Amino acid sequence: DVKVTQSSRYLVKRTGEKVFLECVQDMDHENMFWYRQDPGLGLRLIYFSYDVKMKEKGDIPEGYSVSREKKERFSLILESASTNQTSMYLCASSLSKNYGYTFGSGTRLTVV
Amino acid sequence: QKEVEQNSGPLSVPEGAIASLNCTYSDRGSQSFFWYRQYSGKSPELIMFIYSNGDKEDGRFTAQLNKASQYVSLLIRDSQPSDSATYLCAAYMDTGRRALTFGSGTRLQVQP
Numbered sequence: 001d002v003k004v005t006q007s008s009r010y011l012v013k014r015t016g017e018k019v020f021l022e023c024v025q026d027m028d029h030e031n032m033f034w035y036r037q038d039p040g041l042g043l044r045l046i047y048f049s050y051d052v053k054m055k056e057k058g059d060i061p062e063g064y065s066v067s068r069e070k071k072e073r074f075s076l077i078l079e080s081a082s083t084n085q086t087s088m089y090l091c092a093s094s095l096s097k098n099y100g101y102t103f104g105s106g107t108r109l110t111v112v
Numbered sequence: 113q114k115e116v117e118q119n120s121g122p123l124s125v126p127e128g129a130i131a132s133l134n135c136t137y138s139d140r141g142s143q144s145f146f147w148y149r150q151y152s153g154k155s156p157e158l159i160m161f162i163y164s165n166g167d168k169e170d171g172r173f174t175a176q177l178n179k180a181s182q183y184v185s186l187l188i189r190d191s192q193p194s195d196s197a198t199y200l201c202a203a204y205m206d207t208g209r210r211a212l213t214f215g216s217g218t219r220l221q222v223q224p
Contacts (some may be wrong), residue, residue: 014152016221033145033211033212035214040120041214041216042214042216042217043200043214045209045211045213046211049208056209056210058209059209059210081177088153090156093160097204097206097210097211097222098143098204098206100146101146101158101212102158103155103156103157104155105154105155106154106155106215
């Protein structure tokens with residue numbers, strides 16, 4: 001089974017902190033994604049990557065950046081955390097662009 | 113207008129009944145469609161995908177796609193209390209942002 005591992009299950013950070021959310025997949029997938037999930041809003045795409053050192057903006061990239069230095073690792077960075085970034089963050093990977101995604105277990109981030 | 117629309121529910125069905133979950137999408141360029149199940153506090157897991165018009169069956173699940181009507185559905189036969197979850201519909205287009213667009217999900221409750 002494909003494993004997508006997110007480094008933290010729960011995080012509490014202070015406003016203004018720089019926050020790193022790490023995601024690692026073990027199946028040599030080219031494609032990796034970051035979504036956030038909020039009640040009533042569903043999953044919203046933040047950033048995605050189809051190759052190492054490549055990134056594309058999703059629907060809500062403001063306040064976020066990403067890094068993909070190695071194929072298996074895709075990091076989401078909150079440059080200066082704000083309370084409206086309190087959310088569940090989900091990382092996913094896929095074999096091909098139109099294949100189904102495998103999600104990590106999620107990181108519930110609270111910014112206080 | 114949201115690109116992928118689902119009724120938020122809850123949809124309540126008795127144990128053993130057929131649960132019918134519906135999804136509409138706005139972009140005719142959408143090519144592939146996915147159904148995910150998400151238990152409370154967990155991440156989404158892929159249960160079905162469909163690319164062609166018609167029905168696709170897998171065990172108790174049947175996905176139905178009608179591209180002319182821009183409509184996707186998921187039928188769950190012999191519903192069990194363990195099927196109680198939120199079901200997310202997702203669509204993929206090979207143009208534009210080239211990543212899955214998710215609906216907000218339909219909450220299904222199967223009453224014992």
